Amino acid sequence: MEAEHNARLTSAEISQIWGSYQNGTLTICMIRYFLNHVEDDEIRRLLQYTLEISYSHVQKLTTIMRKENFAVPVGFTEDDVNVKAPRLYSDTFMLAYVQQIGKLGLNAHSVSTALAARSDLHSFFLECLHEYGDLHKKANQILLSKGLYIRPPHIPYPKQVEFVSSQHFLAGWFGERRPLTSLEITNLYDNMQRNSLGEAVLMGFSQAAKSKKVSQYMVRGRKIAAKHVEAFRSALSKDHVPAAMTWDSEVTTSTAPPFSDKLMMFHVTALIAIGIGYYGTSMATTMRRDIHFKYSRLTAEIGKYAEDGANLMIDHNWMEQPPLNPDRDELAKKQ
Structure with a gap:
């Protein structure tokens, strides 16, 4: 040992x-x-x-x-x-x-x-x-x-213990939908907040990028983030749950680059990876089928965006390779 x-x-x-x-x-x-x-x-x-x-x-x-x-x-x-x-x-x-x-x-x-x-x-x-x-x-x-803390929504305290008695609890596609659970609200709201802040990050990066391709990539990401914010906002508003604030007004009109394109691309792809992780957790704890499908669809969209970002970084030699396991077959060929 x-x-x-x-x-x-x-x-x-x-x-x-x-x-x-x-x-x-x-x-x-x-x-x-x-x-x-x-x-x-x-x-x-x-x-x-x-x-x-x-x-x-x-x-x-x-x-x-x-x-x-x-x-x-x-x-x-x-x-x-x-x-x-x-x-x-x-x-x-x-x-x-x-x-x-x-x-x-x-x-x-x-x-x-x-x-x-x-x-x-x-x-x-x-x-x-x-x-x-x-x-x-x-x-x-x-x-x-400073009065800037955005508290998650409030819901009434439960008055008694109840058990789910119908498969209707899982429904969401047709007919009357049950109200959102507290955990579903938490995840929708938290994902909306992260995307809203991410939208502002991408807005600033799109203005400051030196490369036209990087700038276009950031603009595309900003639009995706805005779309996801609206998807979560819509799901919450149908249950009369208030939405979070946006951060667009916190970005100046400067176009001078404070960061390298390499840094900005890594930052965005890292945020996407984190977002996919949060979406996965949200899917695992969501029992309404329509909300589950929403996360699945949005995950596929940002997964494609992340792949395009990785390709852009590889093209510019910006992606530092993580530690790899040895390729044993390749090593054997060198003998």
Whole structure:
């Protein structure tokens, strides 16, 4: 049995380390640019905290990889951000963006912690989980204090315990539909909020992209995000559930690029991957057939969009290859 202190990294641990490094270096670029333009002192302190924990995570990941003779990825560097470019997003957008970083960091590092077999990596990912939880809490507190926190919809408390007595509970195509469950509302609302913020991200990126193809790709993505927002809004409005705010007005008219096309393309494809994961979770917890089908259809649409984005990145040599298992058949041919 291999001793714990000499244990090699598992494929799961390698995947989480590599992904965390990519996301950490991207976050550093984004936050450095935001810090050069933010005006609100509270939001500035939050951005500074975000930058500090991101630098700390990347430094610790680098130390782990070098100790393991693991090739440190390129990720994103000074070449991928121009902090002096004009303002592209408002302070309010920056605050909402950081709140999403906290939420996504909580989800990602809960998975990383669960997958870590080695105690040092378990401790590292658990520390990251706590820091992202703290970041999310700080962002929420500022949003609440400024009256910007968007609360999920309220529904009445259940007055008694009931059991489902008919297959009508699963229906949704024809005739009278049952009201949405609290979990269905939660997922529809959360997916709508993420797409609304993503629409603003894509709007800014479409204006700032240097390549015409990248700009067109961002415009297409913005339209898809808007379509998905409307799909979720429609499902909620039929149950008289209020919709979330949009973020379009938080994007300036600047066309000067603060980020490289490579960074923006990676950012968008990463957001799509996260979105597909959330849609999958939503499908698994949705029991009304019409809503389930809606997620299935929307997932297929963004899956095609993601594939087109990957092809665009490959064409420009922007896609850094994740760690691969050896091709044993190819190795055998070299003997």
